[in-house]
Amino acid sequence: MENGNNENKNYNPMQDMVLTRHGFVNGKEQSFLKNPKDKPFIGIIGIPPREVMEELISRSAIILSLDMYKVDRLITEPTDNILPKAYCAQIKRIIANILSVTDYWNEDVMDSVLVGRNPISEIIIEDSEICRCNEMGFVADFIENELKIKLRRVKNNDLEKKGDFICKSGIPLDEKFGKIAGYFYRDMEKKKPFRPEYVQPKCAFWGTPPWGDFSIANYFPDETHVYGWTRCVENLTPGDLKLELEFDPDIPTVFFSQSFCPKAGLASYLASKHPRGMFIDMDIGITRSTVAKLTAFLQLNKVI
Amino acid sequence: MILLDAGTTYAKILDTETNERTVKRVSDLEKTFKADVGTGHNINRFAKHSINEIIALANAGKSLIEDGSFTLLDVGSRDAKYVVFENGNFIHSDWNTECGAFTGQAIEILGNYLNIDYSKVEPQKEFITATCGLLGMGHVFDFVASGVEPEIAAARLIKGVCISMYRFAKKPKKIHLTGGLVENRLFVESMPCETVILDRFALLEGVKEYALNKANS
Numbered sequence: 001m002e003n004g005n006n007e008n009k010n011y012n013p014m015q016d017m018v019l020t021r022h023g024f025v026n027g028k029e030q031s032f033l034k035n036p037k038d039k040p041f042i043g044i045i046g047i048p049p050r051e052v053m054e055e056l057i058s059r060s061a062i063i064l065s066l067d068m069y070k071v072d073r074l075i076t077e078p079t080d081n082i083l084p085k086a087y088c089a090q091i092k093r094i095i096a097n098i099l100s101v102t103d104y105w106n107e108d109v110m111d112s113v114l115v116g117r118n119p120i121s122e123i124i125i126e127d128s129e130i131c132r133c134n135e136m137g138f139v140a141d142f143i144e145n146e147l148k149i150k151l152r153r154v155k156n157n158d159l160e161k162k163g164d165f166i167c168k169s170g171i172p173l174d175e176k177f178g179k180i181a182g183y184f185y186r187d188m189e190k191k192k193p194f195r196p197e198y199v200q201p202k203c204a205f206w207g208t209p210p211w212g213d214f215s216i217a218n219y220f221p222d223e224t225h226v227y228g229w230t231r232c233v234e235n236l237t238p239g240d241l242k243l244e245l246e247f248d249p250d251i252p253t254v255f256f257s258q259s260f261c262p263k264a265g266l267a268s269y270l271a272s273k274h275p276r277g278m279f280i281d282m283d284i285g286i287t288r289s290t291v292a293k294l295t296a297f298l299q300l301n302k303v304i
Numbered sequence: 305m306i307l308l309d310a311g312t313t314y315a316k317i318l319d320t321e322t323n324e325r326t327v328k329r330v331s332d333l334e335k336t337f338k339a340d341v342g343t344g345h346n347i348n349r350f351a352k353h354s355i356n357e358i359i360a361l362a363n364a365g366k367s368l369i370e371d372g373s374f375t376l377l378d379v380g381s382r383d384a385k386y387v388v389f390e391n392g393n394f395i396h397s398d399w400n401t402e403c404g405a406f407t408g409q410a411i412e413i414l415g416n417y418l419n420i421d422y423s424k425v426e427p428q429k430e431f432i433t434a435t436c437g438l439l440g441m442g443h444v445f446d447f448v449a450s451g452v453e454p455e456i457a458a459a460r461l462i463k464g465v466c467i468s469m470y471r472f473a474k475k476p477k478k479i480h481l482t483g484g485l486v487e488n489r490l491f492v493e494s495m496p497c498e499t500v501i502l503d504r505f506a507l508l509e510g511v512k513e514y515a516l517n518k519a520n521s
């Protein structure tokens with residue numbers, strides 16, 4: 001898998017997986033998380049700065065990304081009494097993830113490995129405004145006031161650039177999203193960085209990861225470069241707005257945002273500036289018309 | 305070959321052998337009807353092969369419009385879509401199915417409800433901002449309740465729809481129009497730019513292009 005030569009095109013590397021400091025793990029392998037009683041069990045939201053992550057590693061913490069936990073199962077029912085229906089799918093995922101790994105909401109939906117038995121001792125929330133939306137402030141209030149979990153708010157002003165090798169490689173787009181999330185952990189643990197080869201692009205995807213439905217990635221060719229906030233994440237500078245605004249005017253580009261995300265304004269504005277850009281937004285689950293719009297755009301631009 | 309454009313409300317049918325063209329309500333299509341190739345919202349129920357609506361529109365534009373640079377806008381009852389070509393090259397397209405939707409249907413319902421013959425109404429300068437058909441209708445009823453003539457209120461809504469369609473298509477100098485609303489004179493005359501009318505069968509021309517290319521490949 002490391003070289004990106006994935007023979008089964010239908011395989012989704014993020015399906016049914018949990019993102020931890022140990023990378024994406026699935027199924028039974030999760031059992032290593034079973035009894036971290038001797039270690040602090042910390043949830044993170046967003047990309048905390050290097051300094052904070054290093055401190056966690058020095059404490060041998062078990063770290064669980066609450067953004068990415070159960071990436072492919074966006075189960076939002078538990079948020080129904082907390083958030084309105086018309087709300088960002090990713091915030092719903094974060095809240096549902098927190099509820100699923102704490103005592104607050106239990107067993108039946110998520111597997112019981114983590115539920116209840118190993119409640120999170122602390123949640124660190126990166127709340128750098130520019131990186132994400134200020135909805136994070138609401139998530140923080142909810143954690144503090146309703147769940148009474150110890151909360152630490154941090155800002156990420158890291159500027160050391162780690163590059164965009166994955167974004168500009170030829171590995172399938174859905175794997176790019178997974179590898180970029182994993183890259184963050186590899187870097188912290190000082191593992192050899194994953195540096196797939198550069199590929200000449202046929203088109204580009206600009207935006208946040210498509211939290212509401214990763215299957216949208218399957219419509220893009222492997223030669224898709226990634227821009228926008230996802231690229232900032234690989235670069236480990238999630239607050240670098242200048243980098244986020246960049247695009248390549250020479251290749252057809254899909255400017256994506258989650259529905260109800262403030263970044264939609266930026267995405268549609270940049271799409272209007274791009275000579276061959278198209279803006280699309282998506283809530284939970286890709287719709288027939290979005291697929292038709294996207295595939296027509298890619299076909300008419302001779303990308304697929 | 306029987307080609308079909310099955311929109312939300314109307315089905316347009318073209319028999320390529322006899323060149324016969326028919327328009328029916330989708331609800332009047334026989335359950336057993338199966339076109340050879342088609343496009344549109346309801347296509348999967350009624351055709352053996354379907355083609356993406358935007359691709360059909362792009363093909364239609366290339367085959368029906370001589371100039372290689374054009375904007376072709378299709379305003380149907382449920383949605384609107386456009387393609388832009390420059391010197392024969394595809395530039396943009398978009399399709400609104402959610403925001404701004406159901407405007408065509410709203411105009412038809414409103415006409416029937418208020419008994420308006422749109423061909424006898426003059427275009428208005430003032431307009432109602434029509435985010436979607438439903439909100440637009442609400443505004444029309446408010447105007448009528450405040451004493452504005454129903455024809456004038458409806459014409460303001462149509463002007464609003466035209467302005468939002470014009471903006472949606474990125475404000476071109478000239479728009480080629482197709483779709484159900486091209487038969488509404490008031491709609492066409494309310495467009496804030498030069499218009500060229502292609503009839504409502506234009507999309508089928510795009511389907512034909514596709515079917516012929518497929519047959520030859």
Ligand code: SF4
Pocket residue numbers: 088089090091131132133134135208258260261262263
């Ligand atoms: S997708 Fe947008 S609204 Fe949702 S969490 Fe990310 S930045 Fe915020």
